[in-house]
Amino acid sequence: MDNTSSIISTQKLVALAWENRREIKRFIKFAIVGAIGAVVDFSVLNLLVLVAGLSPLVANPFSFTAAVISNFTWNRLWSFPESRSRPVTTQLGQFFTVNLIGLLLNQAIFTMVLHLLGTHIPHPWDYNLAKAIAIGLVLFWNFGANRLWTYRGL
Numbered sequence: 645m646d647n648t649s650s651i652i653s654t655q656k657l658v659a660l661a662w663e664n665r666r667e668i669k670r671f672i673k674f675a676i677v678g679a680i681g682a683v684v685d686f687s688v689l690n691l692l693v694l695v696a697g698l699s700p701l702v703a704n705p706f707s708f709t710a711a712v713i714s715n716f717t718w719n720r721l722w723s724f725p726e727s728r729s730r731p732v733t734t735q736l737g738q739f740f741t742v743n744l745i746g747l748l749l750n751q752a753i754f755t756m757v758l759h760l761l762g763t764h765i766p767h768p769w770d771y772n773l774a775k776a777i778a779i780g781l782v783l784f785w786n787f788g789a790n791r792l793w794t795y796r797g798l
Contacts, residue, residue: 700771
């Protein structure tokens with residue numbers, strides 16, 4: 645690729661980002677809310693495993709659900725504040741449905757990665773790494789599906 649092509653490609657990328665700056669800003673807010681949710685998720689997961697003695701596979705759905713509740717609240721208040729004009733019960737139902745599918749994806753990825761890690765990584769690093777990978781991959785499903793359905797038209 646010559647220098648002229650590189651400059652044109654960069655200009656196109658900048659123009660595309662500028663045209664979609666509102667959506668990029670939403671995604672960044674959604675990701676920040678997701679990071680808060682990840683802290684909730686990891687905290688509850690580790691409390692349930694290390695303090696309550698649950699297995700990581702049993703604790704994961706509970707920690708995921710706690711994060712979903714946090715994420716719904718913060719997304720409604722901050723990422724998509726104009727969505728507050730819609731009935732909360734309808735929106736929560738949509739958010740819950742999207743995140744139920746997200747939970748299935750998260751649990752499948754979590755289980756698979758945990759199995760692949762086997763005894764190669766010591767406890768509790770094993771399930772925390774599996775959780776981080778699952779969260780990172782499911783983030784894109786959650787944003788896309790919620791943006792197109794739960795928060796559509798905003």
